[in-house]
Amino acid sequence: ATVTAVTESDTNAGNDSDDATLTVLAVDLGVTKVVDDATPNEGDVVTYTVTLLNNGPDTATSIELTDALPSGVTYSNAVVSQGSYASSNGLWTVGSLASGSNATLTLTAEVDAGTAGTSITNTAAVTAVTETDTNAGNDSDDAELTVLAVDLGVTKVVDDATPNEGDVVTYTVTLVNNGPDTATGIELTDALPSGVTYSNAVVSQGSYASSNGLWTVGSLASGSNATLTLTAEVDAGTAGTSITNTAAVTAVTETDTNAGNDSDDA
Numbered sequence: 001a002t003v004t005a006v007t008e009s010d011t012n013a014g015n016d017s018d019d020a021t022l023t024v025l026a027v028d029l030g031v032t033k034v035v036d037d038a039t040p041n042e043g044d045v046v047t048y049t050v051t052l053l054n055n056g057p058d059t060a061t062s063i064e065l066t067d068a069l070p071s072g073v074t075y076s077n078a079v080v081s082q083g084s085y086a087s088s089n090g091l092w093t094v095g096s097l098a099s100g101s102n103a104t105l106t107l108t109a110e111v112d113a114g115t116a117g118t119s120i121t122n123t124a125a126v127t128a129v130t131e132t133d134t135n136a137g138n139d140s141d142d143a144e145l146t147v148l149a150v151d152l153g154v155t156k157v158v159d160d161a162t163p164n165e166g167d168v169v170t171y172t173v174t175l176v177n178n179g180p181d182t183a184t185g186i187e188l189t190d191a192l193p194s195g196v197t198y199s200n201a202v203v204s205q206g207s208y209a210s211s212n213g214l215w216t217v218g219s220l221a222s223g224s225n226a227t228l229t230l231t232a233e234v235d236a237g238t239a240g241t242s243i244t245n246t247a248a249v250t251a252v253t254e255t256d257t258n259a260g261n262d263s264d265d266a
Helices: none
Strands: 027-035 045-054 059-068 075-081 083-085 093-097 104-112 117-129 141-148 152-158 168-177 184-190 197-201 207-208 214-218 225-234 246-251 264-266
Touching: 027 059, 027 117, 045 059, 045 093, 045 117, 045 141, 075 264, 093 104, 152 184, 152 246, 168 184, 168 214, 168 246, 197 207, 214 225
Parallel strands: 027 141, 152 264
Antiparallel strands: 027 045, 045 104, 059 093, 059 117, 075 104, 083 093, 117 141, 152 168, 168 225, 184 214, 184 246, 197 225, 207 214, 246 264
């Protein structure tokens, strides 16, 4: 503001003007989000971590961030470094954050049944701040997980379907993983039935216990297969009878999305 006219002489021109300067507040909030296990199984508990950073140059006030868990995971718990989190609507009321400071939100959730083979995306986004955020491009971030799924298939054949008493027959069990993921912790049970007596077993991987018929397979990559070959002698007194031998998957860590092919008979 400057005096530009006066009739009399102004004897001190040095104070005829003055300035007032304002600096418009600005912040740059940045959001990063990660999940501790991007390939969980159904029933696993995963942990999402949201980090909110104020890149400045000024303090950000009245910050709100929304992270509502998506369909496919069920809320378990939340821990915030400041403010409060409402699981009902996913609203994290952060409050203020000085330039250069950060705050964290940690969410734990259980992966729902029926999600095997699906991808689940969880988004965290700044939804309110008093100051102008000069960089909206980093105000949100996603964390995606893909729930593991496998399709184990069992086929079983016998080399002689019409043997005589005393003959030795050979059963071959083939286990294939149709994917899409690696199957782990696989167990298959093939306990020889009454009417045949165990002679020998050969496995392409893992181990077979003749005492209970348990084939501990281990892991099987998508598209791979493993075989169990059992030899047995046909018992005396079985003439004219039918003897059915069943092989079935009895354990796998991942969800098997097609239980209909998990067993087969010879």
